[in-house]
Amino acid sequence: MIELRSLARLSGAQSRSISPENFDGAKGGGARATAGTGAAAAAHLGTGWKISPSVDIDGHTTHELAVIDGPALITHIWLTTHHRHWRSLILRAYWDGAEQPAIEVPLGDFFGQGWGEFAQLSSVPVAVNSHGGFNSYWPMPVPRHGRLTLENRAPATATVYYQISYEIDVDVADAGYLHCQFRRSNPLAAGSVHPILDTVPGAGKYVGTYLAWGVNRPGWWGEGEVKFYLDGDQEFPTICGTGTEDYFGGAWNFDVPGQGYTAYTTPFLGLHQILRPDGLYRSQQRFGMYRWHLADPIHFQRDLRVDIQALGWTSRGRYQPLHDDIASTAVFYLDRPSAPRPPLPSADALEVGEPT
Numbered sequence: 001m002i003e004l005r006s007l008a009r010l011s012g013a014q015s016r017s018i019s020p021e022n023f024d025g026a027k028g029g030g031a032r033a034t035a036g037t038g039a040a041a042a043a044h045l046g047t048g049w050k051i052s053p054s055v056d057i058d059g060h061t062t063h064e065l066a067v068i069d070g071p072a073l074i075t076h077i078w079l080t081t082h083h084r085h086w087r088s089l090i091l092r093a094y095w096d097g098a099e100q101p102a103i104e105v106p107l108g109d110f111f112g113q114g115w116g117e118f119a120q121l122s123s124v125p126v127a128v129n130s131h132g133g134f135n136s137y138w139p140m141p142v143p144r145h146g147r148l149t150l151e152n153r154a155p156a157t158a159t160v161y162y163q164i165s166y167e168i169d170v171d172v173a174d175a176g177y178l179h180c181q182f183r184r185s186n187p188l189a190a191g192s193v194h195p196i197l198d199t200v201p202g203a204g205k206y207v208g209t210y211l212a213w214g215v216n217r218p219g220w221w222g223e224g225e226v227k228f229y230l231d232g233d234q235e236f237p238t239i240c241g242t243g244t245e246d247y248f249g250g251a252w253n254f255d256v257p258g259q260g261y262t263a264y265t266t267p268f269l270g271l272h273q274i275l276r277p278d279g280l281y282r283s284q285q286r287f288g289m290y291r292w293h294l295a296d297p298i299h300f301q302r303d304l305r306v307d308i309q310a311l312g313w314t315s316r317g318r319y320q321p322l323h324d325d326i327a328s329t330a331v332f333y334l335d336r337p338s339a340p341r342p343p344l345p346s347a348d349a350l351e352v353g354e355p356t
Helices: 004-008
Strands: 014-018 055-057 061-069 072-080 089-095 103-106 126-129 133-136 140-142 145-152 158-168 177-185 194-201 204-214 226-230 269-275 286-292 298-300 303-308 311-314 318-321 325-334
Touching: 014 061, 055 061, 061 072, 061 158, 089 177, 140 145, 140 177, 145 158, 177 194, 194 204, 194 325, 204 303, 226 298, 298 303, 303 325
Parallel strands: 103 177
Antiparallel strands: 014 158, 055 158, 061 145, 072 133, 072 140, 072 158, 089 103, 089 145, 126 133, 177 325, 194 303, 204 286, 204 298, 204 325, 226 303, 269 286, 311 318
16 A cells, blocks of 8 residues: 655656557657547547547457566556446456466456446556546556456457556566456355365465455345465465355444345445345346455465355254355466466356346
8 A cells, every 4th residue: 555655756767658549668659649549539639639548349250458577567547338248348457478367357356346337446556437437546566567358258349448557667576466356156056165266386475355245035134254374374264254245344243223235335345336136137136346465465485366255044043055156356466477276267157147
């Protein structure tokens, strides 16, 4: 986290930015476009007047958002697109020439918007503002080379506006690589747990969890514990929480008496999205929640596994394993540019249904 006092310290870093108005981030390279999505609107104004504010990504194609030579540090990503694309656009990041991506996650889930509907999210590393202004402040070190892409897995064209801010001539020698992994259990199999992270080898820090949770039966659904298996832990974890709402900083079923489920969004954690049944086609309750381990990162030196249970209640005060729809995004820094990751679900398996 940045201390305000550090803002006064000068350095030799240089600021750069990649956007559709400056695709390679070159110094003095912005606002030079003569063609683009805004060319017709600015035809009477000429070069320099918002000629290329966005890109159109055709269906079943991949757009290269940014290529950055290091040493560099990506400090901010702003992006927006129509909500219908939030699960069909796949964000990937490749570090230092690795063939496999360190980040592979649906765009909406990376920004805590897994259900394809806007929910205000006001935290330190991620902010989402009306009506889909995506902001990421996760530091992304680029020791030698970085490449960010967006794959459009839908047949329709997606129009995307974006700006990626970064610094060059910075020291990132001791920094880890940012990784994000996505998983979905829909529904969670009987007697199993949802794997948020499945034994990633290496040393690093676990820094964040986002869950898009869909409830598939009546009653309370959040008795399950979050467990961290560190550095060779097998059957039993080193870090074990006390319940789902507890891990996300809430308590007592997220229930404010007289109000029911009550949303909150804070710098480090929140239940920022509550989608309630409407009495017709929206039959289930759905939730979005995040926990950023900024002040309390989970350190590991050899490997890490993270999972969560889905538990409700049944008769005679007994726990009831649930078969809910759980999609997770895990955020962590690692000492290597790529790591084992699960196959991304198919486009059909990622769908959540059209928002009402």
